[in-house]
Amino acid sequence: MNRRSFLKTMGITSVAAGGFGTAYAMRRNPYYQGPVSDHFDGLRFFNPGGVEPPGIIDLARWQVTSSASPWPEAWPQKTTSVLPVERVSGDDLRATMVGHATILIQVGGVNILTDPVYSRRTSPVSFAGPQRVNEPGVRFEELPPIDLVLVTHSHYDHLDLATLERLHANHDPLVVTPLGNDTIIRSAIPAMRVHAQDWGDVTEWGPVAIHCEPAHHWSARSLWDRRMALWASFVVETPAGNIYHVGDTGFHSGINYRAAREKHGGFRLANLPIGAYEPRWFMQSQHQNPEEAVQGMMLCGARNAIGHHWGSFQLTDEAVEQPRQDLHAALSRAAISQERFRALLPGDAWEVPVDRLEDSLGQSMLFR
Template sequence: MVAKKKAANRYYSGPHSDHFDGTLFFNPRGKPPGRFTDLLKWQLSGGRSKWPAANPSPFPQAKPAERMEGSELRVTMVGHSTLLIQTAGLNILTDPVWSPRASPFSFAGPKRVNPPGIAFADLPPIDLVLVSHNHYDHLDLATLKQLKAGHDPLVVAPLGNDAIIKAGVPGIRLSPQDWGGKVDIGKGAVIHVEPVHHWSARGAGDRRMALWAGFVVETPGGNVYFAGDTGFHEGINYRLMAEKHGGFRFAILPIGAYEPRWFMAPQHQNPDEAVQGMRLCNAAHAAGCHWGTFQLTDEPMDEPALKLGEALDHRNIPRDRFRALRPGEVWDVPVT
C-alpha cells in the first residue's frame, strides 16, 4: 500500500524548527487539535448553552483620545479579542474584527451579540495591528481592508498568515515573524512575537499551515502581553514569558470558549487557568478577552466573567486586578 503524501503548505515554506516540521507547525511538547470525529462528537452532544440574540454592553461605545503619551496606558475593549492599546504615542489594535460574523460567510457562522465597543469611524489613527492567528474570530480580512484604506497600519503576524492577508488585502504593510522575532516600531517600543499553545485553519485543508503566536509590547511605560488564543499548556509559555521579559504591567488573556473541557482544554484555557497564567507571567493587571461577543463553544455567555471572579477570590487576588472587559469599557492601567 502506498503511503498518502502529505499536502504541501500553501502559505509558508522554510527550514525545520522546534515547531515546524517542514510542512506543518506544531506545539512543542503539546497537543494537536482534535480530530474531525471528535468535532462531530462534540457538535452532536447537545451540551450547547442558549445565548441571547442580542446582549448589549452596559458601556456606551467609546470615543478614544487621539493619542496617549509617555507612560500612560489606556486599553479599550472593542469585543472578543479586539482591543485598542494606547501608550507611548502609539495606537495598537489586537486581532481586529468589526464584521458582524466570525465566519467566511456573511449569512452563517457565529454572529455578534453586541456591537463593537468603538465605532469604526471613531478609531484614532491606527499605527500597528497584531494578528495572532488565522481563525476567523481573530483574522478578519474585511476589517483589515478597512484599516488599510483608512489608516495604513503595519500588520505584525506569525509566519504564513502574511500570505493570507496579502492575498486578501493587496498592498497592506506586513511584517511576518517567527516565534522569537521582534520588530522595532519606534518611540521606544518593540514588538516580540512569542509562543502560545494553539492551532490554525481557514478551512478543511489548511490545518496548521500558518503559525499562531502571542505578542509582548515592550514600551517605556512597561510591558504589555497579548496572549492571543491559547491553551494553558501546564503554564509552560507563561513561565517562559516571565523568564524572558521579567513581568508585565498589563496582560490581555483569553478567558472564554473553553467548554467542553475534554475537547477544548488543549487549545482554550478556562478562567481559572487564566488567573494562574497571570501569576506565572508576573502580570500586575490583566484583562479577560475572548468571551461574550461570539458564541463559539458550550458555556453560557456570562459564565467566563463569573468564574473569573471565583478564581480570583480563591487565590486572594483583588478582582480589580483582572477584569473581564466588556465592549466599550475603558481602563487606564495603573503604573506599577
C-alpha cells in the same frame, strides 16, 4: 441557520476550522516555505511537547453530545460606545475593549489594535456562522489613528480580512503577525504593510518593540490548511512597561507563561483569553478556562490583566456570562482583586495603573 447546524454542514468556524483536515491531501504549504525547526516540520507547524487539536471524531462527538447554553440575541442590552482619546504619552497606558479579542491599546504615543474584527460574523461565509451579540465598543469611524495591528493567528475570530481591508484604506497600519499569515493577508490586500515573525523574533516600531512568543494553539482557514500558518502571542515592550497579548492558548502546564516571565521579567498588563472553554474534554488543550487564566497571570508576573475572548460571539457551550463569573470565583480563590484582572465589556476603557517600586537607592522605578 443556528450555530450547531452550521458546524455540522460546514465543519469550519474559528473554533473548529480544519477539524476535518486530518487527511493530508495537501503536501505543499501554500502560506509558508522555510527550514524545519522545533515547531515546523516542513509542512505544518506544531506545539513542541503539546497536544494536537481535536479531529473529526471528537468534533462529531461534541456536536452530538453538546448541551450549549442559549445566548441572547443582544447582550448586554445596551452596549457602550466610547470615543477614545487620539493618543496617550508618558507613563499612561490605556486599553479600550472593542469586543472579543479586539483591544485598542494606547501607550507611548502609539495606537495598537489587537486581532481586529469588526465584521458581523466570524465565519468564512457572510450568511452563517457565529454572529456578534453586541456592537463594537469603539465605532470603526471613531478609531484614533491606528499605527500597529497585531494578528495572533488565522482563525476567523482573530484574522478578519474585511476589517483589515478597511484598516488599510483608512489608517495604513503595519500588521505584525506570525509566519504564513502574511500570505493570507497579502492575497486579499496586496498593498497592506505586513511583517511576519517566527517565535523569538522581534520588530521595532518607533518607541515600541514587538516580540513574537509561543502560544499553545493551532490555525486553519479551510478544510485543508490545518496548522499551515503559525500562531503566537505578542509581547509589546514600551517605555511605559511591557504588555503581553495572548489571543488563544491552551494552558499547556503554564510552560509559555513561565517562559514569558523568564525572558521579559513580568508585565504591566496581560491580555488573556477567558472564554470558549466548554466542554473541557474538547477545548482544554487549545483554550484555557478562567481558572487557568488566573494561574497564567500569576506565572507570567502580570500586575494587571484583561480578560477577553468572551461575551461577543458564541463559539462554544458556556453561557454568555459564565466566563466573567468563573473568573471572579477564580480570583477570589487566589485572593486577587477583581480590579487587577478585569473582564471588560465592549466600550469599557481602563487607565491601567502604574506600579512603582523603590530600588536600593530609594529611587522610584516604573514596573515593567
